[in-house]
Amino acid sequence: MEVLQYSLRRLASGIPLLLGVTFISFLLMVYFGPDQTYQLLGKNPTAEQIAEIRAQLGYDQPFLVRYADYLREVATLDFGNSNSTGELVTDLLGRTIPVSLMLILPGFVLGNLLALLLALLAAHYRSRWPDKGIMAFSVTGMSISYLIVIIAFQVIFSSSSGLGWFPVRGWNVHSFAEYLEYVTVPTLATVFVALGYNTRFYRSVIVEELNRDHVRTARAFGVPPAKLLYRNVLKNCLIPIITRVVFTIPLIVISGALLVETYFGIPGVGKVTFDAITTGDQPVLKAVVGLTAVLFVLAQLLTDILYRAVDPRVSLS
Amino acid sequence: MSGEPILSVRDLVVEFRTEHGTVRAVDRVSFDVFPNETVGLVGESGCGKTVTGLAILGLIPNPPGRIASGSIRLAGRELVGLPEGELRKLRGREMAMIFQEPMTALNPVFTIGSQMIDILRRYKGLSRGQARAAAIELLAKVGIPAPAQRIDEYPHQLSGGMRQRVVIAMALSCDPKLIVADEPTTALDVTTQAQVLEQIVRLQQEFRMAMILVTHDLGVVAETCQRALVMYCGRVAEKADIAPLFAHPRHPYTAGLLQSLPRVGQQAHQDLPVIPGMVPDLLDLPAGCRFAERCARRDARCDRELPELDGEADSPSRVACFHPL
Amino acid sequence: MTETTTRRQSLWSKAAWKLRRDRFGMLGLAVVAAYFLAAVGVWLGLWATGWGDVAGGKWEAPSAAHWFGTNLIGQDIFQRSIYSISTAFEIGLVVAVLSTLLGAVLGAVAGFFSGRATDELVVWLMGVLDSIPFYLLVAAIAFALEGNPWSMHVAMISTFWITTARLVRGEVIKLKGLEFVEAAHAIGVPEYTIIFRHILPNTFHILLVQSTITFVAAIKSEVILSFLGLGVKDGMSWGLMISESTFEVLAGFFNNFLAASVLMFGLVMAFSIFSDALQDALDPRQVS
Ligand SMILES: Nc1ncnc2c1ncn2[C@@H]1O[C@H](COP(=O)(O)OP(=O)(O)OP(=O)(O)O)[C@@H](O)[C@H]1O
Ligand SMILES: [Mg+2]
Numbered sequence: 001m002e003v004l005q006y007s008l009r010r011l012a013s014g015i016p017l018l019l020g021v022t023f024i025s026f027l028l029m030v031y032f033g034p035d036q037t038y039q040l041l042g043k044n045p046t047a048e049q050i051a052e053i054r055a056q057l058g059y060d061q062p063f064l065v066r067y068a069d070y071l072r073e074v075a076t077l078d079f080g081n082s083n084s085t086g087e088l089v090t091d092l093l094g095r096t097i098p099v100s101l102m103l104i105l106p107g108f109v110l111g112n113l114l115a116l117l118l119a120l121l122a123a124h125y126r127s128r129w130p131d132k133g134i135m136a137f138s139v140t141g142m143s144i145s146y147l148i149v150i151i152a153f154q155v156i157f158s159s160s161s162g163l164g165w166f167p168v169r170g171w172n173v174h175s176f177a178e179y180l181e182y183v184t185v186p187t188l189a190t191v192f193v194a195l196g197y198n199t200r201f202y203r204s205v206i207v208e209e210l211n212r213d214h215v216r217t218a219r220a221f222g223v224p225p226a227k228l229l230y231r232n233v234l235k236n237c238l239i240p241i242i243t244r245v246v247f248t249i250p251l252i253v254i255s256g257a258l259l260v261e262t263y264f265g266i267p268g269v270g271k272v273t274f275d276a277i278t279t280g281d282q283p284v285l286k287a288v289v290g291l292t293a294v295l296f297v298l299a300q301l302l303t304d305i306l307y308r309a310v311d312p313r314v315s316l317s
Numbered sequence: 318m319s320g321e322p323i324l325s326v327r328d329l330v331v332e333f334r335t336e337h338g339t340v341r342a343v344d345r346v347s348f349d350v351f352p353n354e355t356v357g358l359v360g361e362s363g364c365g366k367t368v369t370g371l372a373i374l375g376l377i378p379n380p381p382g383r384i385a386s387g388s389i390r391l392a393g394r395e396l397v398g399l400p401e402g403e404l405r406k407l408r409g410r411e412m413a414m415i416f417q418e419p420m421t422a423l424n425p426v427f428t429i430g431s432q433m434i435d436i437l438r439r440y441k442g443l444s445r446g447q448a449r450a451a452a453i454e455l456l457a458k459v460g461i462p463a464p465a466q467r468i469d470e471y472p473h474q475l476s477g478g479m480r481q482r483v484v485i486a487m488a489l490s491c492d493p494k495l496i497v498a499d500e501p502t503t504a505l506d507v508t509t510q511a512q513v514l515e516q517i518v519r520l521q522q523e524f525r526m527a528m529i530l531v532t533h534d535l536g537v538v539a540e541t542c543q544r545a546l547v548m549y550c551g552r553v554a555e556k557a558d559i560a561p562l563f564a565h566p567r568h569p570y571t572a573g574l575l576q577s578l579p580r581v582g583q584q585a586h587q588d589l590p591v592i593p594g595m596v597p598d599l600l601d602l603p604a605g606c607r608f609a610e611r612c613a614r615r616d617a618r619c620d621r622e623l624p625e626l627d628g629e630a631d632s633p634s635r636v637a638c639f640h641p642l
Numbered sequence: 643m644t645e646t647t648t649r650r651q652s653l654w655s656k657a658a659w660k661l662r663r664d665r666f667g668m669l670g671l672a673v674v675a676a677y678f679l680a681a682v683g684v685w686l687g688l689w690a691t692g693w694g695d696v697a698g699g700k701w702e703a704p705s706a707a708h709w710f711g712t713n714l715i716g717q718d719i720f721q722r723s724i725y726s727i728s729t730a731f732e733i734g735l736v737v738a739v740l741s742t743l744l745g746a747v748l749g750a751v752a753g754f755f756s757g758r759a760t761d762e763l764v765v766w767l768m769g770v771l772d773s774i775p776f777y778l779l780v781a782a783i784a785f786a787l788e789g790n791p792w793s794m795h796v797a798m799i800s801t802f803w804i805t806t807a808r809l810v811r812g813e814v815i816k817l818k819g820l821e822f823v824e825a826a827h828a829i830g831v832p833e834y835t836i837i838f839r840h841i842l843p844n845t846f847h848i849l850l851v852q853s854t855i856t857f858v859a860a861i862k863s864e865v866i867l868s869f870l871g872l873g874v875k876d877g878m879s880w881g882l883m884i885s886e887s888t889f890e891v892l893a894g895f896f897n898n899f900l901a902a903s904v905l906m907f908g909l910v911m912a913f914s915i916f917s918d919a920l921q922d923a924l925d926p927r928q929v930s
Pocket of ligand 2: 367368499
């Protein structure tokens with residue numbers, strides 16, 4: 001009951017964020033975005049034809065009316081049809097979001113778990129050579145561009161001049177075996193890049209916690225070092241870890257896969273969004289941005305509830 | 318003060334590597350603690366009291382610190398050089414430490430019960446239920462009201478005094494031979510201080526443990542200790558039984574500390590004499606006596622030579638001064 | 643005031659001393675300096691002037707004339723990759739300086755007026771911009787500015803200032819409670835003078851570290867944005883070279899890709915190491 005009440009209050013307080021995100025995105029992508037009038041018209045259009053198309057696209061309405069319309073669309077989840085394909089936007093997203101999730105989730109999970117493991121190791125051996133080795137690896141990983149990693153891994157694992165084990169591009173998935181074929185290389189690239197950043201972040205969080213007094217108390221009462229890490233310290237570190245993980249979710253749902261999808265030609269929501277931006281496909285853009293904002297508000301709520309679950313000092317108020 | 322000492326520290330040297338050079342936080346400190354007695358460790362802030370206590374438990378953070386030389390024997394067993402795994406098994410069971418900062422000494426995300434039960438189960442092989450019962454009993458012993466409810470609370474729900482009592486209960490839980498109590502009451506308010514201190518003394522007697530009581534309050538030492546060690550700048554300035562120490566301090570520093578102690582009958586707000594001057598920087602120590610700069614009895618020799626403790630190693634009263642009082 | 647000034651000075655001299663003793667950090671700095679010299683040479687027209695000329699055949703192997711070989715249309719890859727160093731510095735410097743400035747000003751104002759409407763507005767804006775996926779925002783800005791060559795810079799600045807502003811805001815909230823600020827208040831120093839003359843200089847260590855981090859982030863983002871067609875419009879950059887190479891590598895020709903990636907990796911790595919060393923040196927509460 002308390003949680004429900006709190007959730008409602010929290011959701012209500014997410015409204016300014018929702019308004020802000022939708023407003024700025026609307027302004028940039030829709031109001032100042034590409035004008036589609038002439039793409040949708042034949043050669044030598046008449047003035048009436050132009051006016052008709054503009055009315056159809058809503059260009060003739062004042063800004064606020066268009067924005068209000070947009071908010072109504074977000075609220076009812078009714079965004080109409082895509083300008084470029086004519087497909088219902090909700091269908092389009094329903095088709096592409098699962099692809100993106102399937103594509104990015106293994107890398108996301110592995111990238112965080114492995115990083116946490118490495119970070120624990122590094123923190124355990126801090127200032128000694130395993131730590132130095134892990135951190136050198138981490139800085140190196142962070143210094144290589146995601147794009148370069150993608151290209152290199154594609155060459156190494158998929159191309160004919162490399163190992164040639166996996167398909168070079170595309171997403172032709174009908175079975176689990178095919179899924180593995182297509183998802184492996186993007187996942188490896190994602191994990192490689194994520195490891196650098198995540199390990200460093202997790203290590204600093206863990207080391208900071210290790211320097212606290214209660215860790216010294218635990219050591220003074222003979223808690224074994226491994227147990228100290230996974231039982232005593234890890235739970236204390238969960239707040240920054242949860243924050244990082246949960247707030248990445250809305251981003252990976254929408255844009256985290258953008259680069260991989262574009263590069264490997266995978267029909268996920270990232271690629272759809274990118275195409276919508278370049279062509280000015282407003283219904284799609286509106287849906288994607290509205291969705292992101294909603295996801296962020298939900299992520300905020302989720303983190304608050306999780307915080308309370310892991311840290312007794314946090315109260316929902 | 319008969320028989321074998323429980324703890325025997327000889328020529329202990331603890332060093333820290335800092336950006337500006339190596340700091341010798343504890344310099345050739347020697348002392349014994351016998352069963353059932355309380356030894357006071359006094360001195361101004363930064364003189365190495367906590368570091369001495371941490372060294373005994375093998376808790377000097379490394380890096381930057383290390384025990385550079387010396388010997389620490391607990392019940393005849395050498396602790397310096399003992400592998401971390403062996404040492405760890407002694408912590409909490411053979412020797413325990415109560416820390417200076419009760420507010421942060423407990424893990425905030427676990428209940429006090431789970432933190433206590435953890436120790437009891439590890440060392441006493443109790444079942445969860447037995448350990449819980451034992452923990453409640455211990456909490457009652459250290460004077461926590463309604464322990465059966467309190468045990469499921471988190472540290473932030475307890476006051477500082479309560480938290481310190483929980484740490485004391487944890488320290489007692491495995492009947493250690495030795496407890497290092499590092500200024501257990503400094504962070505508490507005055508009334509709580511007295512209560513907690515009294516509790517510690519009572520429990521020390523009840524459990525028949527040896528205790529090192531670290532403090533910078535000579536009044537506390539007078540009330541609770543049988544012997545005391547006065548430290549200055551990482552070295553022992555003087556050690557003696559309580560009665561002679563208070564009646565006839567031999568080191569000028571001890572005398573100075575005693576003079577700055579409020580006495581019965583003295584006006585509360587009357588200015589107490591303080592020792593003039595400042596403690597030298599550990600990175601930039603004088604060649605001679607470290608107290609020389611603040612000392613009224615200083616002469617040329619004090620600036621040249623570092624005084625060592627006089628007398629035999631096991632004589633009850635020793636002082637490191639060329640011109641003792 | 644003098645007290646905080648000396649505190650600041652000792653922080654800086656200590657930091658400089660620590661930095662000089664950090665071997666990796668100094669090595670990083672030396673490498674960055676070498677890159678910078680290469681960039682200066684390009685700006686002065688000393689070398690890499692022929693980056694756009696067709697000087698040889700398609701995909702020539704490395705030779706004395708073309709150290710890294712030639713690309714698809716016969717342009718010299720070595721010259722192109724060296725020229726790209728200057729592009730990287732242009733982007734990195736412009737973005738780092740401007741987003742640090744923006745972050746400093748907004749963060750300081752928000753922090754100083756914390757709890758009031760100004761602060762809430764800035765905090766809200768930061769939350770909002772953080773909630774728009776980076777590439778979407780960049781793409782949106784790029785298209786809103788319709789092919790303006792600076793659209794990429796604007797896009798980066800509009801997101802990169804946020805972290806700086808958060809840090810500065812936090813620090814300013816801490817600083818404004820200090821005595822010297824209250825003293826300045828008491829003798830009637832105007833609020834904006836207090837913010838910009840008295841408080842902001844005390845956050846300079848944060849700004850310095852943040853600007854190095856932003857510099858690296860900008861160079862890395864350029865590569866991806868250029869690949870997506872949202873980056874460098876005219877001129878040459880590592881990002882353009884790498885996107886040029888995406889089909890070359892599948893045909894087994896790696897020179898373009900390797901030249902750009904290796905040079906970029908060197909600069910980013912060196913700069914990151916230097917940035918870390920700087921952070922270590924300036925961090926008063928050392929977590930190691
Ligand atoms: N982790 C450390 N790194 C470097 N130097 C240290 C460290 N811990 C302690 N020291 C040095 O050891 C000296 C003694 O410190 P210690 O904590 O033992 O003082 P103390 O007598 O307990 O003082 P207080 O009454 O303030 O608790 C300090 O002056 C400090 O220079
Ligand atoms: Mg201490």
